[in-house]
Amino acid sequence: MAVHTPAHSALGGLLSYASLQPLAPGTLVRVPLGTREVLGVVWEAPASEPGVPPAQLRAIAGVLAGLPPLNAHWRALVAFAARYYQRSLGEVALAALPAQLRTLGPEQMARRLRRPAAAGTDTDATPLIALSTEQESARAEIDSKNGPFLLFGSTGSGKTEVYLRCVQDLLLAAPAAQALVMVPEINLTPQLEERFVARFGAGQVVSLHSGMTNPQRLKSWLAAHSGQARIVLGTRMAVFASMPGLGLIVVDEEHDASYKQQEGARYSARDLAVWRARACGAKVILGSATPSLESWHASRPPSEGDPEGGRYQRLEMPSRIGAAALPRVRRVDMGQQPRRAVFSAPLLAAITERVQRGEQCMVLLNRRGYAPVLHCQDCDWKSDCPHCSAHQVFHKIDRSLRCHHCGYAQRVPRACPACGSPDIAPMGRGTEQLEEHLAGLLEGVSRQGGGPVRIARIDADSTRAAGALQSQLAQVHAGEVDVLVGTQMIAKGHDFRRVSLVAAVQPDGALFSSDFRAPERLFALLMQAAGRAGRDAAWMAERGTPCEMWVQSHHPKHPVYEALRRHDYAAFAAQQLTEREQAGMPPFAFQALVRADARTQEVAQGFLAAAANAAREAALPGVEHISLYPPIPLAVQRVAGVERAQMLVESASRPALQHFLAAWQPLLHALRADPAHKGLVRWLVDVDPLAI
Structure with a gap:
């Protein structure tokens, strides 16, 4: 039985219970655990584990009848995720289920299942638009080959339409087939859901993300689990959705760091999607204009020095739909501007000109608040x-x-x-101050048709209220905003049809970060932001001027900005991969972080140092292929009164790293119980970390 036991307890594995009737693996039951009654999932007993006499077992409290068992593919996914990310199987299995499902008893579930399912209102299918040559070629490749596929398409190249057609092909080919489509953030799900509902009807589409209420999530999960919903749209949590007919997985904006869970089991939904698709015979499409370097390397074509190439198939769509041009990138050397200037004179003049012509501008600053x-x-x-x-x-x-x-x-x-x-x-400055400052600079400017310039701000503060983000985005789409100021929230995925100028005002901070992934994240952010400009070719042609991306920098000749100017992701990726290979960094090495939180920094680092010494003394499997670096404080070493330290574990072999981490777990549990480490709050292992 898989149950969610307390973290770092001695009950990390499967537990045994007595049942008067045989239960199929995957059956959901209520079982006693200590003084509580919790949800459990019936699991296959390990062959090597001796049976426990029934008289010594506690009995299950009840079976959630009426629910089909969670199938073998779902259980294999959970078992792999628990094993790879070094968490207990019960923790991953129960966290993958809707919260309300974990609280319902058999009688409550029976009543819930007796309710008639809401009838979906199928809409008239929207007429299909003609695919471009590049879109049709990508669709044909996906149809005829197994993948995995990396759909490398520039912003505005029509990747979403390719997803829609591939889902449509799947559903027409198999009456019970299901598709999973994932996006990195909640705020991208409404517009995607709108397009899928318009194409397939509301009765076939459900969403799964943390912004939904518990009853809403349970309803969507049940629809997917029963096969009633054929399309599931969601964020990273949706990778664990129970979908018995799964035939296609789409991971849009696959490079986005939001696919990496940062609490509990620190899984990568993108990587699990690739594993799940292979395990259940489904196809998987990873889509991005700026792929992660891991995915780009995995999709490398065969060459003389590398005859096999990568395990992914790369599909390229470099052209925008409707002959729309990518924005011209203009760099401003802020060293040549007045010392305290926030907006250079050329950029301010360009924004003024665009607003007076009735066009929209977007200003990016990835720091919220008024001032740091x-x-x-x-x-x-x-x-x-x-x-x-x-x-x-x-x-x-x-x-x-x-x-x-x-x-x-x-x-x-x-x-x-x-x-x-x-x-x-x-x-310093945040988006709140930037909005105020820009309003002052444009105070005497009149927008097309008369009236003052209308400025809006979108960040985590301005969108905190329920429905605030949707309302603000609707205003932008309706042309009620002239200049949009915001953080990275505005840079991804949004289809702003009237934006003709995008500006990044203070992007230099990431150029000299100690995190080796910082240039990759900055380049992706700027490329994605640039992609918001000039998306409507016909509308831009009417304006008669090209769309633009402005970058204000004290280092305008930096290689990141040079590659951005040419919209040359391939050159940027080649340069970064060369540097990483020389330095022995991912994807040419495999990493894990062991983190300790304690009352003092000395206790946190002491625990990590003791863990490293214990691993060496025990000569754990694979230790000869492992590099254990000294423990150090995190960049923000104290949060909520708790000191944090980390230790990097690295290997050139993924299997060696996995064997070592698995063998290390018992030692880490034992060390936690040692009185010498009194004051330790928690420890965790983060496999394939995104930030060091």
């Missing part, structure tokens, strides 16, 4: 968070200081808390 920190000019006091080794961000709109790590908030002081000076001022 408040600062005292007299004593150098800064608005540090009392619970974290980070600053509290100044939010002018509600006069608050807020920590974006632990959530601690307080009112802005009238004077410096340290010296009493009233001379405290914001340092």
Whole structure:
């Protein structure tokens, strides 16, 4: 039986229970665990494990009758995820099920299943648009070959239409087939759902993401599990959806870091999608204009020095639909601008001209709030968070200081808390200040048709209220916004038809980061942002001017910006992969992080050092192929009063790393119980980490 046992408990494996009737593997049951009654999944007993006498077993409390068992493919996916990401099987299995399902008893579930399913209102199918030559070629390749496929298409090349046609081909070919389509963030699901519902009807499409209520998620899960819903749209959690007829998985924007879970079992939904498709005989399409370097390397074509090439098949769609041109990239050297300038004179003039012609502009700054920190000019006091080794961000709109790590908030002081000076001022800029500053610069400008320029801001603060994001996006699409200011939330996936200019005002911070993935993330963000401009070829042709992407930088000749100027992802990827191969970094090496959280930094690092010594002394399998680096604090080493440290584990062999981590688990559990590490709060293993 797989049940969700407490983290780091000695009950990490399968548990045995007595049942008066034989139960098929995958059956959902209620079982006692300590003083509680919890949901369990019947699992196959390991062949090597001796049976327990029935008299010593506790009996199951009830069976959730009426639900078909979770099939063997689903159980294999959960077992693989638990094994690969070093978590207990019960934790992964139960976390993959809807929260409300974990609380319903047999009688409640029976009543729930007796309710008639809401009839889907199938709409008239939208007329199919003609595919471009590149789209038709990609569709034909996906139809005739097994994949996995990397659909490398520029922004605006029509990747979504290829997904729609491939799903349509699947559903027509097999009456019970199902398709799973994943997007990286919740805010991208409404527009995708709208397109799928318009094509296939509401009765066949359900969504699965954390923004839904528990009853909504259970309803969608049951529809997918029963086969009633043939298309499931969702975020990373949807990779575990029970879909007995699964025949196709689409992972849109496959490069996005949001596919990596950052709590509990730290799985990559993209990687699990590839594994799941292969295990159940489905096809998988990974789509992106800026693929992850791992996927790009895995799709490399055969060459003289590498006759086999990668295991993915690369499909390219470099052209935009309707002969729309990619934006011209213009770089501004901020070293040649006035010292405190936020917007260079050429960029401000370009924004003014576009607004006066009735076009929309988009300004990207990946930092929310008004300013990153408040600062005292007299004593150098800064608005540090009392619970974290980070600053509290100044939010002018509600006069608050807020920590974006632990959530601690307080009112802005009238004077410096340290010296009493009233001379405290914001340092740096966030989207809130950028919006205010831009409004001042455009105060005397009239938009087309008369009236002041309308500026809107979209970030995690402005979209906190329910429905706020959808309302703001609707205003942009309706042309009620002239300039949109925002964080990375506005850079991905949105089909803004009237945006003709995109500007990145302070992108340099990622160029010299200690994280080796920072240039890859910056290039992807800027390419995605650039892709919001000029998406409607006919509308841009009427305007008579090309769309533009402006980058303000103190290092305009940096290779990242040079590749961006040419829209040359292939050259950027080649340069990055060469550097990574020389440095022995992924995808040419495999990594895991062991992290320890404790009351003091000494305890956290002491636990990690002891774990490394124990591994060497025990001569664990694969240790000779493993590099264990010294423990160090995290970049933000204290969050909510807890100190955090990490240790990098690296190997050139994925199997060697996996064998080592599996053998290391018992030692880590034993060390946690050692009184020498009193004060340790928790430890965890992060396989294939995205940030170090």
